[in-house]
Amino acid sequence: MCSRNIKISVALFLILVPIFTALPHSHNLSKRSNFFDLECKGIFNKTMFFRLDRICEDCYQLFRETSIHRLCKDKCFTNETFGDCLKVLLIPEEEVTQLKYFLKVVNGSPVPFDFSQLI
């Protein structure tokens, strides 16, 4: 009786442990693969990445245009469409300055288009 309970516990342990250890990993991997899918070459900072991603989501909500959604995130947010989204979303100047820094970190280099035109 006792050894049977142990067997059940061991079996449960063997089933559950891989599930629990797999969950957080796949969660992080999906976020990371998203980062790499966008061809970001800098540092993955969740706060920064999701703030930038949010700009594109908000922009998409405004226009409901899938091409805007795609272009905004194109090449790790470096297409001019990202800048256009900042403009239409009326992002304040201080925040644009901060987002410019975020882009630099996430891309590993300064963005190719000129943000100063937006302000």
Ligand SMILES: *[C@@H]1O[C@H](CO)[C@@H](O)[C@H](O)[C@H]1NC(C)=O
């Ligand atoms: C995975 O993500 C979880 C929650 O998002 C976080 O607590 C954990 O530190 C991350 N693990 C790694 C290895 O980045």
Ligand SMILES: *[C@@H]1O[C@H](CO)[C@@H](O)[C@H](O)[C@H]1NC(C)=O
């Ligand atoms: C990510 O960026 C935020 C905002 O700039 C910063 O506060 C935070 O310390 C950064 N996290 C890491 C792990 O670099």
Ligand SMILES: *[C@@H]1O[C@H](CO)[C@@H](O)[C@H](O)[C@H]1NC(C)=O
């Ligand atoms: C942005 O996307 C458009 C359309 O694909 C392309 O013509 C343009 O060259 C892109 N700009 C940059 C800076 O990649």
